[in-house]
């Protein structure tokens with residue numbers, strides 16, 4: 001069943017000099033409930049622009065974004081605020097996204113407090129419960145983000161995104177800043193969370209080699225447009241479009257580069 005239907009979405013930016021740049025051109029994709037859906041493509045292909053439209057951070061120029069049938073592009077006021085509960089985002093470097101003066105328990109519980117789901121007095125207990133879901137022990141609740149590793153901070157970002165029990169989590173290059181081992185651990189965690197909670201994951205990533213191992217389907221973008229959508233298992237050398245093949249070859253050439 002479709003959770004998210006994106007229909008003919010367009011987004012153009014106007015630069016300071018008045019010139020325009022088409023970042024998303026006539027994008028139409030469908031993401032199923034409970035699916036891990038990856039969006040890949042070279043830098044500048046429009047992935048983050050699309051993520052920000054879905055997360056209601058930026059408005060579309062035209063087109064529809066249906067979340068369980070509701071067009072979120074037309075929502076306003078309280079209806080828009082309530083829809084935000086269902087769509088959470090995890091960014092590349094949570095160190096930048098978190099306030100350095102907030103303790104982990106406050107960072108994780110901020111969405112719950114904003115929506116008045118819990119009282120301030122319940123924050124620590126709830127934070128500890130969410131920390132456990134991402135494999136961090138209770139001691140982390142009173143730490144500050146700067147005293148944690150990148151992988152630990154990203155787990156805190158994921159815990160925060162889980163707090164409101166969203167239907168969709170958008171991860172924009174969420175593992176790109178992590179080293180390969182930590183990246184693998186975070187992806188295993190995401191797989192586990194998804195299996196347990198049936199959350200839909202939209203995984204924005206430039207690394208096609210990474211997503212082919214854990215996404216169900218992959219949407220390939222180039223120059224603001226969708227080139228193809230295919231099951232990750234069909235990312236087989238020689239059986240994809242030339243552009244997708246070039247993304248796959250770029251991964252392989254780096255892996256086999258001489259020391």
Ligand SMILES: Nc1ncnc2c1ncn2[C@@H]1O[C@H](COP(=O)(O)OP(=O)(O)OP(=O)(O)O)[C@@H](O)[C@H]1O
Nearest residue numbers: 013014021023042043044045046047048049050206
């Ligand atoms: N606020 C903005 N104003 C003007 N141009 C923008 C803005 N945001 C993005 N762009 C441009 O839109 C195009 C698509 O950018 P976007 O960030 O969506 O690409 P991306 O595929 O996510 O790239 P990357 O993998 O490098 O993050 C780029 O040419 C970018 O410079």
